[in-house]
Amino acid sequence: MRLTGSALRCVRGGREVFAGLDFAAASGEALAVVGRNGSGKTSLLRLIGGLLIPADGGIALDGGDTELTLPEQCHYLGHRDALKPALSVAENLLFWAVFLGGEPRDTAESLATVGLDHAPDLPAAYLSAGQRRRLSLARLLTVRRPVWLLDEPTNALDTTGQQIFCELMREHLARGGIIVAATHAPLGIESRELRIGGEA
Numbered sequence: 600m601r602l603t604g605s606a607l608r609c610v611r612g613g614r615e616v617f618a619g620l621d622f623a624a625a626s627g628e629a630l631a632v633v634g635r636n637g638s639g640k641t642s643l644l645r646l647i648g649g650l651l652i653p654a655d656g657g658i659a660l661d662g663g664d665t666e667l668t669l670p671e672q673c674h675y676l677g678h679r680d681a682l683k684p685a686l687s688v689a690e691n692l693l694f695w696a697v698f699l700g701g702e703p704r705d706t707a708e709s710l711a712t713v714g715l716d717h718a719p720d721l722p723a724a725y726l727s728a729g730q731r732r733r734l735s736l737a738r739l740l741t742v743r744r745p746v747w748l749l750d751e752p753t754n755a756l757d758t759t760g761q762q763i764f765c766e767l768m769r770e771h772l773a774r775g776g777i778i779v780a781a782t783h784a785p786l787g788i789e790s791r792e793l794r795i796g797g798e799a
Contacts, residue, residue, distance in 0.1 A: 634795035686722070713733040
Protein backbone atom coordinates (compact mmCIF):
# COMPACT_ATOMS: atom_id res chain seq x y z
CA MET A 600 0.00 0.00 0.00
CA ARG A 601 1.28 3.46 -0.88
CA LEU A 602 -0.18 6.90 -0.21
CA THR A 603 1.00 9.65 -2.56
CA GLY A 604 0.37 13.32 -3.20
CA SER A 605 1.50 14.99 -6.41
CA ALA A 606 1.85 18.72 -7.17
CA LEU A 607 -0.69 19.60 -4.50
CA ARG A 608 -1.91 23.15 -4.25
CA CYS A 609 -4.08 24.32 -1.37
CA VAL A 610 -6.07 27.56 -1.32
CA ARG A 611 -8.11 28.62 1.71
CA GLY A 612 -10.03 31.86 2.06
CA GLY A 613 -8.56 33.10 -1.21
CA ARG A 614 -4.99 32.62 0.09
CA GLU A 615 -2.56 30.11 -1.34
CA VAL A 616 -1.36 28.01 1.58
CA PHE A 617 1.10 25.86 -0.37
CA ALA A 618 1.71 24.75 -3.95
CA GLY A 619 3.71 22.07 -5.78
CA LEU A 620 3.76 19.77 -2.77
CA ASP A 621 4.71 16.12 -3.29
CA PHE A 622 4.79 13.38 -0.66
CA ALA A 623 4.72 9.60 -0.36
CA ALA A 624 4.31 7.10 2.46
CA ALA A 625 4.23 3.32 2.13
CA SER A 626 2.88 0.58 4.37
CA GLY A 627 4.65 0.58 7.71
CA GLU A 628 5.86 4.18 7.36
CA ALA A 629 5.18 7.32 9.38
CA LEU A 630 5.47 10.77 7.82
CA ALA A 631 5.95 13.70 10.22
CA VAL A 632 4.66 16.93 8.67
CA VAL A 633 6.50 19.89 10.17
CA GLY A 634 6.54 23.64 9.59
CA ARG A 635 5.72 26.97 11.12
CA ASN A 636 2.20 27.86 12.29
CA GLY A 637 -0.02 28.56 9.30
CA SER A 638 2.20 26.72 6.83
CA GLY A 639 -0.52 24.22 5.91
CA LYS A 640 0.14 21.13 8.06
CA THR A 641 -3.48 20.74 9.11
CA SER A 642 -4.68 21.65 5.62
CA LEU A 643 -2.62 18.80 4.15
CA LEU A 644 -4.20 16.29 6.54
CA ARG A 645 -7.65 17.61 5.66
CA LEU A 646 -6.89 17.28 1.94
CA ILE A 647 -5.88 13.64 2.40
CA GLY A 648 -8.96 12.96 4.52
CA GLY A 649 -11.31 14.47 1.93
CA LEU A 650 -12.34 17.40 4.14
CA LEU A 651 -10.82 19.88 1.67
CA ILE A 652 -10.50 19.75 -2.12
CA PRO A 653 -7.07 20.48 -3.64
CA ALA A 654 -6.90 23.47 -5.98
CA ASP A 655 -4.43 21.46 -8.10
CA GLY A 656 -2.72 18.09 -7.97
CA GLY A 657 -3.94 14.73 -6.76
CA ILE A 658 -3.83 12.25 -3.89
CA ALA A 659 -3.99 8.47 -4.30
CA LEU A 660 -3.85 5.32 -2.20
CA ASP A 661 -2.47 2.39 -4.19
CA GLY A 662 -3.04 -1.07 -2.79
CA GLY A 663 -5.91 -0.12 -0.52
CA ASP A 664 -9.48 -1.41 -0.63
CA THR A 665 -10.71 -0.70 -4.16
CA GLU A 666 -14.33 -0.68 -2.95
CA LEU A 667 -13.68 2.27 -0.62
CA THR A 668 -12.67 5.89 -1.19
CA LEU A 669 -9.48 7.23 0.36
CA PRO A 670 -11.39 9.13 3.11
CA GLU A 671 -13.22 5.91 3.99
CA GLN A 672 -9.83 4.32 4.67
CA CYS A 673 -8.57 7.17 6.86
CA HIS A 674 -8.92 8.06 10.51
CA TYR A 675 -8.64 11.82 11.07
CA LEU A 676 -7.71 12.89 14.59
CA GLY A 677 -7.87 16.68 14.72
CA HIS A 678 -7.21 19.35 17.34
CA ARG A 679 -10.69 18.90 18.78
CA ASP A 680 -11.61 15.57 20.31
CA ALA A 681 -15.11 15.39 18.75
CA LEU A 682 -16.84 14.04 21.84
CA LYS A 683 -20.42 14.50 22.98
CA PRO A 684 -20.22 15.76 26.61
CA ALA A 685 -23.59 14.34 27.67
CA LEU A 686 -22.73 10.81 26.52
CA SER A 687 -20.69 8.47 28.62
CA VAL A 688 -17.18 7.38 27.66
CA ALA A 689 -18.50 4.04 26.33
CA GLU A 690 -21.43 5.69 24.53
CA ASN A 691 -19.09 8.10 22.75
CA LEU A 692 -16.96 5.23 21.53
CA LEU A 693 -20.01 3.24 20.42
CA PHE A 694 -21.29 6.29 18.51
CA TRP A 695 -18.04 6.50 16.55
CA ALA A 696 -18.00 2.74 15.93
CA VAL A 697 -21.47 2.93 14.38
CA PHE A 698 -20.74 6.16 12.49
CA LEU A 699 -17.47 4.91 11.00
CA GLY A 700 -18.87 1.50 10.09
CA GLY A 701 -16.81 -1.58 9.46
CA GLU A 702 -16.25 -4.33 11.98
CA PRO A 703 -15.72 -2.69 15.38
CA ARG A 704 -13.46 -4.15 18.03
CA ASP A 705 -14.82 -4.63 21.50
CA THR A 706 -15.12 -1.12 22.94
CA ALA A 707 -14.12 -2.32 26.42
CA GLU A 708 -10.85 -3.63 25.00
CA SER A 709 -10.17 -0.31 23.28
CA LEU A 710 -10.83 1.62 26.50
CA ALA A 711 -8.57 -0.70 28.47
CA THR A 712 -5.77 -0.20 25.94
CA VAL A 713 -5.83 3.58 26.43
CA GLY A 714 -6.25 3.37 30.21
CA LEU A 715 -9.92 4.35 30.46
CA ASP A 716 -11.37 1.00 31.49
CA HIS A 717 -12.19 2.46 34.91
CA ALA A 718 -14.55 5.09 33.45
CA PRO A 719 -16.91 3.61 30.81
CA ASP A 720 -20.03 5.10 32.46
CA LEU A 721 -18.53 8.51 33.23
CA PRO A 722 -20.02 11.37 31.17
CA ALA A 723 -17.40 12.75 28.77
CA ALA A 724 -18.02 16.22 30.23
CA TYR A 725 -16.15 15.13 33.37
CA LEU A 726 -13.01 13.96 31.59
CA SER A 727 -9.75 15.89 31.85
CA ALA A 728 -8.13 17.14 28.64
CA GLY A 729 -5.72 14.20 28.67
CA GLN A 730 -8.53 11.70 29.22
CA ARG A 731 -10.50 13.23 26.36
CA ARG A 732 -7.48 12.74 24.14
CA ARG A 733 -7.16 9.12 25.25
CA LEU A 734 -10.81 8.54 24.38
CA SER A 735 -10.16 9.97 20.92
CA LEU A 736 -7.24 7.56 20.54
CA ALA A 737 -9.55 4.68 21.43
CA ARG A 738 -11.55 5.56 18.31
CA LEU A 739 -8.50 4.63 16.19
CA LEU A 740 -8.61 1.15 17.71
CA THR A 741 -12.34 0.50 17.68
CA VAL A 742 -12.66 0.55 13.89
CA ARG A 743 -9.54 -0.41 11.97
CA ARG A 744 -8.52 1.87 9.11
CA PRO A 745 -5.15 1.69 7.34
CA VAL A 746 -4.31 5.43 7.21
CA TRP A 747 -4.05 7.53 10.38
CA LEU A 748 -4.06 11.32 9.94
CA LEU A 749 -2.95 12.84 13.22
CA ASP A 750 -2.92 16.56 14.05
CA GLU A 751 -0.68 17.29 17.06
CA PRO A 752 -1.66 13.88 18.46
CA THR A 753 0.19 14.11 21.79
CA ASN A 754 -1.47 17.39 22.86
CA ALA A 755 -2.67 17.14 26.50
CA LEU A 756 -1.22 13.65 26.98
CA ASP A 757 0.92 13.03 30.06
CA THR A 758 4.07 10.91 29.91
CA THR A 759 2.15 7.66 30.37
CA GLY A 760 -0.36 8.66 27.71
CA GLN A 761 2.43 9.48 25.28
CA GLN A 762 4.03 6.09 25.90
CA ILE A 763 0.72 4.34 25.28
CA PHE A 764 0.24 6.28 22.07
CA CYS A 765 3.76 5.49 20.81
CA GLU A 766 3.04 1.79 21.28
CA LEU A 767 -0.28 2.12 19.42
CA MET A 768 1.49 3.81 16.51
CA ARG A 769 4.18 1.12 16.40
CA GLU A 770 1.52 -1.62 16.36
CA HIS A 771 -0.39 0.15 13.58
CA LEU A 772 2.75 0.42 11.45
CA ALA A 773 3.67 -3.21 12.17
CA ARG A 774 0.29 -4.23 10.71
CA GLY A 775 1.15 -2.35 7.51
CA GLY A 776 -0.65 0.87 8.34
CA ILE A 777 0.41 4.38 7.32
CA ILE A 778 0.66 7.44 9.60
CA VAL A 779 0.76 11.07 8.47
CA ALA A 780 1.14 13.35 11.50
CA ALA A 781 1.31 17.14 11.72
CA THR A 782 3.49 17.87 14.71
CA HIS A 783 5.75 20.39 16.43
CA ALA A 784 7.15 17.72 18.78
CA PRO A 785 8.92 14.43 18.03
CA LEU A 786 6.46 11.59 17.46
CA GLY A 787 8.50 9.18 19.54
CA ILE A 788 8.66 6.65 16.69
CA GLU A 789 10.83 6.32 13.59
CA SER A 790 9.48 8.64 10.91
CA ARG A 791 10.43 10.53 7.79
CA GLU A 792 10.00 14.31 7.73
CA LEU A 793 8.01 16.42 5.30
CA ARG A 794 8.68 20.11 5.81
CA ILE A 795 6.13 22.66 4.62
CA GLY A 796 6.72 26.38 4.21
CA GLY A 797 10.41 26.66 5.04
CA GLU A 798 11.72 26.91 8.60
CA ALA A 799 9.50 25.78 11.48
